[in-house]
Amino acid sequence: MTTRPFFPEERVTLKILERSDPGSRFPLQGARDLDVGSNGIQAYSISPENEYFSVDFESQIKGKKYIELVLEKLLDREEQAEVDFNLIAVDGGSPPRSGTTQIHIVILDVNDNAPIFSQDVYVGQVLENAPEGSVVLRVAATDRDTGVNGDISYRFSQSGDQSHSAFMIDPMSGEIKLTKPLDFEAAEKHELSVQATDGGGLSAICRVLVQVVDMNDNAPEVIISSFTSPIPEDSLPGTVIALFTVRDRDAGANGKISCALEDQLSFSLRPAYKNYFELVTVSALDREEMARYILTVTAADAGSPPLTATQTFTVDISDVNDNAPVFSQTSYTMYVRENNVPTVLVGTVIAGDGDVGLNGKVTYSLVPAHLTEQPSCSCISVNSENGDVFVLRPLDYEQVKQIEFLVRASDAGSPPLSANVTVHLVVVDENDNAPLVLYPSQDSSSPSSELVPVSAEAGYLITKVVAVDADSGQNSWLSYHLLKASDPGLFVVGAQSGEVRLRRSVTERDTVKQKLVVLVRDNGQPPLSATVALSALLLSDFSDVRLPHSSLTTEDESSSLTVYLIISLVFISLLFLVSTAAFVIHKVCKRKQLKDGHVFYGANNLQSSLADAGAAGTLPHAYCYEISLTTGSGNSEFKFLKPILPSLPPQLHATGGATSSEQGFPCGLGTSGDIEPDNPGMHSAEQFNSLSFN
Incomplete structure (x- = not known):
C-alpha cells in the first residue's frame, strides 16, 4: 500500500523584488512521502504554468531537503503585483499519487519610476486685483510606484531668474496661490518652474506661465449737490428732487460714465451740464399708493468688465387731504332683540381714510336722511371715536320692526371730507306675547x-x-x-x-x-x-x-267655590234665625201695647220707631219670607219676598195715616227675588239680597 506525498505547509508566501535578475533561485521545502524506492517522490511541477517561474528538484535528489524556484523572467510590479500557482509533487507508484501546496509570490516595489507631469507647460490667468490666497492654478504629477516611492511633493525650482515672492505652492496638492495682489502695470506675466520629487529621490520639472489680467479697478463716484425730501403728493411733474455729479479716475473707456435710474415710472434722470444730472418727477404722485420711494441711481463706466457705483435716494411723500373716509361696507345691517337692555351695543361701523395724521383721523356721527329732518331716531347713538352703535332704550318688535338711519364719517383735514352709510337696524322678535x-x-x-x-x-x-x-x-x-x-x-x-x-x-x-x-x-x-x-x-x-x-x-264648579257658597248659606241662615227671633219678640211687644190702647200709629211716631230700631240694630217691622226652588235648572235659589205689613188698627186708616210706602216700608214682591226698597234711603239692615247656589 502506497501513501500520498504531502508538503509541510498548505500555502507558502514569497516576497521578491521586482527588479530581481532572471535565474535567481528561491528555495522551498520539498514534499515528503512515507514510501521508499520507486514509490517515493519522483517529480515536481507547476500548475498552471507561468512564464516567470520554474521548479528545480535536482537539489533534493542530491540529498538536500528542499527544492528551488527559478526566476525565468524579469518581474515588473507595475504590470503584475502578485503571482499565484500550485506546486505539485508526484510519486512513482502505480497508480501515481500527488501532493499540492499553494505558492503566493508578492512582488516588492522598487523605485524605478520617476514622477511625470500631466503637462509640460501650465498656463494660468489671474486678475490684478485678486486677493491674497487666490488659487492661480494647480499642477499635477503621477508616479507608478507605491508607498514611499510613489509619494510626490512639489516645490518651486530655484533655477532661473524668476522671483517667486508673489506666489506659493502647496507641496502636497500642487496648488499655486497668491501671496499678495498683482499689478498689471508692474508685470503682465510671471514664469515659474515647479519640481515634483518622489520618495526615492526621482524628480521631474514643468513650466508655469501666469498671465496678469488688467482690471478696471477704479469705480465711478456719485457726488450729491442737493436733495429735497419729503415732497408733497400734489407736486407737479418736472419737480427737481436732486442734483448730483459723477466722475471716474480711470482713463479712456474705463473713465467713460453713463447713469441710469432703476425701475421707476414716476421719476427720471435728465442731463444738466457736463457730468451733472437731475432727478425729477415725471407724473402725479399719490401718497396713498406709495408713501416712500427708494430711488437707485447707477453710474457705470465703459471698462471691461464695467465698474459701477450706486447712489440711493429715499424720497418721502407728504400727505394732502385728498381722500374721503370709505366705509368697509356699502351698507350695514345690525340686529337687536326686542325688550333689549338700555344702551346695548348692536354693531360697529368702520371707515378707513387713506390719508394720515389729522387728514386720516375719522370721527362718526348720526345725520338725518334729509336736510330738513332732525337727526335719526333718539333711541340710536354712535360712538364718535370707534363707530360703535348703541340702542339707548328697549324696543318693541310689535311697534317697530326696522329702523334705518345714516352714519357720517368725517376726517379732520382742512377742509374736512366725509362719507355717509346707511344702517338698517332690524328688531328681532322675542316671544313676549301670549296667544x-x-x-x-x-x-x-x-x-x-x-x-x-x-x-x-x-x-x-x-x-x-x-x-x-x-x-x-x-x-x-x-x-x-x-x-x-x-x-x-x-x-x-x-x-x-x-x-x-x-x-x-x-x-x-x-x-x-x-x-x-x-x-x-x-x-x-x-x-x-x-x-x-x-x-x-x-x-x-x-x-x-x-x-x-x-x-x-258648570255643574262641576271647583270645590273652592262650593265651600265659599256653603259658608255664605250658613251665615245667611244664622242671620235669618236671629232676625226672625228678634221680629217675633218685637211683634209680641207691639201687640201688647196695642191691646193696652196707648199706641197711635202716626207718621211721627212711626218714623221715630224706625230711627230707634235702626239705631238699636234690630228690624223694626215684621217680615214674611218664602223660599222657592226653581225647577229644571239644577240650581237652587233662595228668594226672599218683601216684607208684608202687619194689619194696622182701623184707627190708623181712619185718621189718614201714612201708607206703607209713605212710612218707608218696602212693598211689593221682586220678580228676581231681590228686595227692592221704595225708599233709597232705607237702612241697609232692612235689605236682603237673593243668593243663588249652584
Whole structure:
C-alpha cells in the first residue's frame, strides 16, 4: 500500500523584488512521502504554468531537503503585483499519487519610476486685483510606484531668474496661490518652474506661465449737490428732487460714465451740464399708493468688465387731504332683540381714510336722511371715536320692526371730507306675547255652549278655536291641545287647525253637559300659552232645549267655590234665625201695647220707631219670607219676598195715616227675588239680597 506525498505547509508566501535578475533561485521545502524506492517522490511541477517561474528538484535528489524556484523572467510590479500557482509533487507508484501546496509570490516595489507631469507647460490667468490666497492654478504629477516611492511633493525650482515672492505652492496638492495682489502695470506675466520629487529621490520639472489680467479697478463716484425730501403728493411733474455729479479716475473707456435710474415710472434722470444730472418727477404722485420711494441711481463706466457705483435716494411723500373716509361696507345691517337692555351695543361701523395724521383721523356721527329732518331716531347713538352703535332704550318688535338711519364719517383735514352709510337696524322678535283667543269669546262669565246631537259619529266637528299671536316667526306658530275635559276620551283637538271634534261616537252613558279646556301654545322659547273653556251639550233633539241659561253654568264648579257658597248659606241662615227671633219678640211687644190702647200709629211716631230700631240694630217691622226652588235648572235659589205689613188698627186708616210706602216700608214682591226698597234711603239692615247656589 502506497501513501500520498504531502508538503509541510498548505500555502507558502514569497516576497521578491521586482527588479530581481532572471535565474535567481528561491528555495522551498520539498514534499515528503512515507514510501521508499520507486514509490517515493519522483517529480515536481507547476500548475498552471507561468512564464516567470520554474521548479528545480535536482537539489533534493542530491540529498538536500528542499527544492528551488527559478526566476525565468524579469518581474515588473507595475504590470503584475502578485503571482499565484500550485506546486505539485508526484510519486512513482502505480497508480501515481500527488501532493499540492499553494505558492503566493508578492512582488516588492522598487523605485524605478520617476514622477511625470500631466503637462509640460501650465498656463494660468489671474486678475490684478485678486486677493491674497487666490488659487492661480494647480499642477499635477503621477508616479507608478507605491508607498514611499510613489509619494510626490512639489516645490518651486530655484533655477532661473524668476522671483517667486508673489506666489506659493502647496507641496502636497500642487496648488499655486497668491501671496499678495498683482499689478498689471508692474508685470503682465510671471514664469515659474515647479519640481515634483518622489520618495526615492526621482524628480521631474514643468513650466508655469501666469498671465496678469488688467482690471478696471477704479469705480465711478456719485457726488450729491442737493436733495429735497419729503415732497408733497400734489407736486407737479418736472419737480427737481436732486442734483448730483459723477466722475471716474480711470482713463479712456474705463473713465467713460453713463447713469441710469432703476425701475421707476414716476421719476427720471435728465442731463444738466457736463457730468451733472437731475432727478425729477415725471407724473402725479399719490401718497396713498406709495408713501416712500427708494430711488437707485447707477453710474457705470465703459471698462471691461464695467465698474459701477450706486447712489440711493429715499424720497418721502407728504400727505394732502385728498381722500374721503370709505366705509368697509356699502351698507350695514345690525340686529337687536326686542325688550333689549338700555344702551346695548348692536354693531360697529368702520371707515378707513387713506390719508394720515389729522387728514386720516375719522370721527362718526348720526345725520338725518334729509336736510330738513332732525337727526335719526333718539333711541340710536354712535360712538364718535370707534363707530360703535348703541340702542339707548328697549324696543318693541310689535311697534317697530326696522329702523334705518345714516352714519357720517368725517376726517379732520382742512377742509374736512366725509362719507355717509346707511344702517338698517332690524328688531328681532322675542316671544313676549301670549296667544289671544278670538273665538269662542271668553268675555262672558260662563263659557259658550255648543250643541252636539247624540247621533254624532267620530270626527264630528263641534267647534273651532281661533287664536292669533302678535309675535312673528316661530314665536307666532300656534298649536292647540286638549288640556282638560269632562270625558277626555270623547274629544280631540286638531293641533294645527284648532278644530274640536268627537274622538268617538256619543253613547248613552255620556253626560249631557260636557266641559273642556283647550290650551293654545306658541312655538317660542320659552313658549307662552292661553286657555279657552268650552261647553258642549249632548242633545237628542235641538228643538227641545228647556234648560234655562242659568243651567248652562258648570255643574262641576271647583270645590273652592262650593265651600265659599256653603259658608255664605250658613251665615245667611244664622242671620235669618236671629232676625226672625228678634221680629217675633218685637211683634209680641207691639201687640201688647196695642191691646193696652196707648199706641197711635202716626207718621211721627212711626218714623221715630224706625230711627230707634235702626239705631238699636234690630228690624223694626215684621217680615214674611218664602223660599222657592226653581225647577229644571239644577240650581237652587233662595228668594226672599218683601216684607208684608202687619194689619194696622182701623184707627190708623181712619185718621189718614201714612201708607206703607209713605212710612218707608218696602212693598211689593221682586220678580228676581231681590228686595227692592221704595225708599233709597232705607237702612241697609232692612235689605236682603237673593243668593243663588249652584
